[in-house]
Amino acid sequence: MNRFQQKLTEHALRLRRDHLQTLQLNVGRKCNQACRHCHVDAAPWRTEMVDQETAHRIGKWIETFRPTTVDITGGAPELSEYFRYFVETSRSADCHVIDRNNLTIIGVPGYESLPEYLATNEVEVIASLPCYSKANVNKQRGNGVFEKSISALQKLNAVGYGSRLPLHLVYNPLGPDLPGPQAELEREYKDALRSEFGIVFNRLFTITNQPIARFAEDLRLQEKWDDYLDLLANSFNPQTIDGLMCRTTLSVGYQGELYDCDFNQMLGMQMTNGKPLYLWDITPDSLPDRTIQTGFHCLACTAGCGSSCTGALA
Numbered sequence: 001m002n003r004f005q006q007k008l009t010e011h012a013l014r015l016r017r018d019h020l021q022t023l024q025l026n027v028g029r030k031c032n033q034a035c036r037h038c039h040v041d042a043a044p045w046r047t048e049m050v051d052q053e054t055a056h057r058i059g060k061w062i063e064t065f066r067p068t069t070v071d072i073t074g075g076a077p078e079l080s081e082y083f084r085y086f087v088e089t090s091r092s093a094d095c096h097v098i099d100r101n102n103l104t105i106i107g108v109p110g111y112e113s114l115p116e117y118l119a120t121n122e123v124e125v126i127a128s129l130p131c132y133s134k135a136n137v138n139k140q141r142g143n144g145v146f147e148k149s150i151s152a153l154q155k156l157n158a159v160g161y162g163s164r165l166p167l168h169l170v171y172n173p174l175g176p177d178l179p180g181p182q183a184e185l186e187r188e189y190k191d192a193l194r195s196e197f198g199i200v201f202n203r204l205f206t207i208t209n210q211p212i213a214r215f216a217e218d219l220r221l222q223e224k225w226d227d228y229l230d231l232l233a234n235s236f237n238p239q240t241i242d243g244l245m246c247r248t249t250l251s252v253g254y255q256g257e258l259y260d261c262d263f264n265q266m267l268g269m270q271m272t273n274g275k276p277l278y279l280w281d282i283t284p285d286s287l288p289d290r291t292i293q294t295g296f297h298c299l300a301c302t303a304g305c306g307s308s309c310t311g312a313l314a
Contacts, residue, residue: 003233004298011238017260017290021248023095024071024309025050025058026265027080028254031102046075050254055082057256059089061279066093071249071309073100073262078111087121098124104145106152115152119159124166126205126309127153132192136174153199162200170311171206176219176228178235178304179206182312205311208232208300210263232299240306243313246292252279260292262309263301269293 001009008015028049050058062070070090077083077100090097099118106114118125129149131137137146153167161167169189173179186204193199209215211228219225251259256278259265271277271293306313 002294002298003229003296004294004302007233007236007238007299007302008241008294013238013241015241015244015292015294016247017287017292018247020067020250020284020287022069022071022245022250023062023067024073024249024251024262025077025086026073026075026251026253026262027055027077027083027086028075030079031075048254049075049080050082052082054254054256055085057280058252059085062086062090062095063093065284067095067284069096069098071098071100076102076105078105078114084117087123091121091123096124097121098126101125101127101152103127103129103149103152106155107148115155115159115161118156119161119165122165124168125156125161126168126170127156128172129153129169129189130172130174132189139174150197150199153193153201154197157199162202167201168203168205168310169201171204172209176209176222176224176231178208178231179307179312182206182305203311205309206305206307207309207311208303208307210297210300212263212266212297229296229299232303235303236299237302237304237306237314240302240313243306243308244301245308245310246301249309250279250287256280258282263297264293264295267295267297269295 029046030049031044031046070086072083072086074080087097105111129137134146137149138144156162156167171179171185171189179185182204185206189204190201193201211219211225211232216225219228246260249261251262251265253259253265258271258277258279259269260271273281301307
């Protein structure tokens with residue numbers, strides 16, 4: 001029994017799937033950045049990307065079952081040659097679409113029209129900005145990233161994001177700590193970005209760093225692995241269980257394989273039913289009450305106020 005499962009047992013809790021709300025597509029590992037906190041281990045040198053056959057099989061599933069939300073992520077999802085195919089297929093199926101945007105992609109040659117494209121298709125943008133401080137952002141994501149991110153946010157604002165269209169930002173702690181109170185951080189972000197750069201946005205999502213991939217490497221190098229796991233375990237909050245994204249979100253890999261969440265995907269914890277499952281093997285009706293695969297990393301989603309792709313849970 002893993003450490004997270006022990007916590008569920010102690011509190012007489014069970015974790016099962018509910019009805020599907022969000023289909024989250026990870027279209028590949030390629031990114032124009034290589035951030036230290038990235039649980040995907042994405043980078044410019046990664047080559048794993050969705051191919052044409054898989055993209056069209058996923059698109060057909062979306063057209064058939066019409067999930068409420070299609071959440072497109074990566075890497076930098078816009079680097080996929082099928083990014084616009086997924087956006088337009090999903091919108092045609094009357095799905096709400098989310099783009100997990102790293103902001104700096106907007107400044108890459110060939111992607112300058114991205115804000116207008118996203119606005120035309122009414123795509124919700126959830127953008128990474130781990131701090132409103134230049135020094136902290138550049139420390140976590142690389143030199144020059146803060147300035148590029150501010151420029152991208154201003155371009156998104158110019159086409160209606162933050163006012164007419166939803167624009168949300170994502171905060172990650174710089175080190176092995178839990179995020180501060182989400183509402184308080186949101187106020188600080190809004191005040192700083194509006195006063196210094198004239199930038200507006202809708203909501204801030206605080207996300208706890210997952211002890212996997214590069215962040216796990218850093219924890220071990222700093223000899224803080226055990227302390228961080230203890231912090232997560234000792235901060236377990238049973239009130240977060242009902243809101244965990246693994247209950248209503250289905251994570252799809254770039255080969256069409258299925259996972260309970262994006263974090264399980266990065267750990268290779270593929271869903272099975274006597275054999276490994278792919279998106280075209282299931283229907284939404286087959287998901288409710290399925291057991292969710294868990295591991296020690298699940299403690300990050302249930303620590304303190306909780307953490308999901310849409311921020312705090314409690």
